[in-house]
Amino acid sequence: MAVKNIFEAVVGFNEPGIAQLVQKELDSGTNLDEVLNEGLIGAMDEVGRRFSEGELFVPEMLMAAQTMKAGLKILKPLLAEGTTESKGTVVIGTVKGDLHDIGKNLVAMMMEGAGFNVVDLGVDVETDAFIKAAQENKAKVIALSALLTTTMPAMEKTVKAVQEAGMPVATIVGGAPVTQAFADQIGANGYSDDAPGAVELARKLIAA
């Protein structure tokens, strides 16, 4: 039931209190996935719904995001816990024009936990920066995140540029508005609707 308190803390922008609530919940034995999916991610979905309904505005959305990030900080060591053997390098970023980074950060943390070396380029990343980082780090996967329908074309631009450069690197895409059909349409090598799925995808593509 206390997962509800985590949800309420995010939708209520309780940034100072969230870390303690998340820690308390984990200490009480609540499963990590439940804290993440029902508490933190569920709350961000609710914030998005309230924004769409005109009940919340950008500053509130930002406060909720900061609260979510403070909660995620507590989960990070658990999400990144895993094998020490490197599975190869993944270059990750949110595409040009897009500043949303929570989902991308989650994918990065889980990739690290699964043993990948992760080069995180942050948000608003140019196509050239993805290509340069992948070449310099001999990456096996480029992972692109987008949260806005208006920035999905930037994904296509990057995927096409990677193909044209003839690089031996797989591209994977994800983010709330992205679909398998869109991934197929732009020629990406894979799509996942969540962070654990992105890790599985990277594993399969590297093994292939």
Ligand code: B1M
């Ligand atoms: Co923005 N925003 N936002 N926002 N925001 C959305 C995305 C929106 C859906 C809200 C809404 O209208 N209901 C809407 C987009 C509409 C659309 O395009 N269809 C929207 C809008 C409109 C905007 C602005 C344009 C608002 C404005 O200024 N008028 C503006 C754009 C700024 C920009 O980027 N240029 C804007 C700004 C912001 C803030 C800065 C205030 C803040 C972001 C802060 C930050 O990230 N540091 C923000 C927030 C917080 C949101 C919502 C509420 C929450 C996003 C989030 O973090 N979710 C969001 C509504 C929503 O999504 N429900 C919304 C939690 C996160 C864990 O989920 O990122 O989806 P998500 O990641 C998931 C999966 O998608 C997947 O894994 C994760 C789960 O495991 N995934 C991948 C993500 N990347 C992946 C990559 C993969 C695989 C899976 O492989 C590579």
